[in-house]
Amino acid sequence: MSLALSSVRYTYAAGTAFATDALAGIDLAFEPGELALVLGATGSGKSTLLRVAAGLLTPLSGSVRIDGRSVDGPLAVVEPGVGLVFQSPEMQLFAETVEADVRFGPLNQGLTEDEAHHRATRALEAVGLGAGEFGSRSPFTLSGGEARRAAIAGVLAMDPGYLLLDEPTAGLDVEGREAVREIVAASRRRAGVVVVTHDAEEFLGSADRVILLSAGRVTFDGPADELVQSPERFAEAGLKAPEILRAQILARDAGLELTRLSLDPADAGLLIATARRGAR
Amino acid sequence: MKAPVPFGQFYPGDSPVHRLEPRAKMGLVAAYMVMLFTVDGFAGLAAATAVAALAVAVSSVPSRLVLRGIRAVSIILVFTLLAHGLRWNPATVTLLRVGPVALDAQGLVTGLFFVVRIVLLVVGTSLLTLTTSPVRLADGLERLMRPLEVLRFPAGEVAMMLTVALRFIPTTAEEAEKIVVAQVARGARFDTGGLLKRARAYVPVLVPLFVNLFRRADELATAMEARCYRGGAGRTRFTESRMTLADRAALLVGAALMIVVGVVL
């Protein structure tokens, strides 16, 4: 059981003078219940990866298989389904009410009005927008963070087996980012979750697995802690390491012998204090 | 982002055609059109073809891009050809006859004349937009319209509107594409059902597209006002283009030559 990409290549405008290789041979499998974080610099192919994984782009070569089957076309409507939350998904809200917008996906899946309504109510609760309060509002009156959450609800309502999110916290305020992180953390119970971002600060602490993408290739695939212990990999992929790691690296450069690096501020403080005591 | 150049969009370059002052270029295109509409035989069209071919060659714009605009008018071309070529009953030189409808050779020749004229028209105007950046084009238009300001015509505002509109065409196209894909990811289908169903399928694309457009227009207007934009009168450009002696000479000689050829042939 997995969403598996094997030897996937993708080139935009293939065969023309404007051809751009976006994915250069990707082998990845995402499991249900897992929170995978894909980190990569702008232009490294993250959005393309998600579009291919959701069946919205057909790979030039290689294959995408969902639970062993290969399917042509969008994977949103097959079972167990792949839901894709695009970058700035609030751009796609269109219906008269928030509830009607969230119902759009389930109805396209062929559910009845009643079932769709039920799904919409549940999804809106899941993103913290009570259907009672927000369901009958126009999506165009929501704040940025609320609109983002409504758009995510529109995908959750389709009950995907795999949930893919493209830069889900980009452009939100602190509160909005926190809300989205909570939604993501809660979703992994129901689905395999893949989060794609260039911002290593946001999800590194909660991810089961981290994948580094650089120029359309996977340069690292392993547990978050393994990446944390070799932070030079961030720079190699054109990324900024999280501030907390940079602080510890600076401490190391200044001569402190840290036994390991940590993402947790309390833990990191303790490590630095211990190292200083040892140095005296 | 790298993307294929759509028909008629600016193709950057440094050829003499690119460097020609926009007003001079528009003047030459106008003269070229006059030539196209005054010639009355294939000899004239051949001369116009030579002019167009020379300009395309000098511009170093790939002819593939110049010809792309023809595809957009292909239906008009076919219609033009058939409208002249098909005759009801009597025909001068019948090539083919199905019942009362005849394909007439003489009509086809006339049709061909108009088809070639339309193709040359499209090539000429495509070359203008392919070799002139939108900003320079709007600038040129503004300067051409400026004398109308005497009649209280808001040339500056119209030019600013054109510049802004041109600027947002690629953004809007890109956004429309994104919204389509996003709705497809939510299971929307755009390729099934009858005409009405298909038209309705586009509601989830058009609504957010327009909402975003109006929102952006509003923000842009506020941002422009915040930077003290008070209408176009008296505004100057960051780079003022000037007609050099060469531009004037090219305009005068080129336009005169084309119009004379058009009247004679």
Ligand SMILES: Nc1ncnc2c1ncn2[C@@H]1O[C@H](COP(=O)(O)OP(=O)(O)O)[C@@H](O)[C@H]1O
């Ligand atoms: N529609 C497109 N047409 C042509 N090239 C594209 C298109 N979308 C993306 N690209 C190119 O493909 C590469 C990967 O893009 P993308 O997957 O969007 O990267 P990321 O999401 O990591 O920023 C980039 O070089 C980008 O310029």
Ligand SMILES: [Mg+2]
């Ligand atoms: Mg992206």
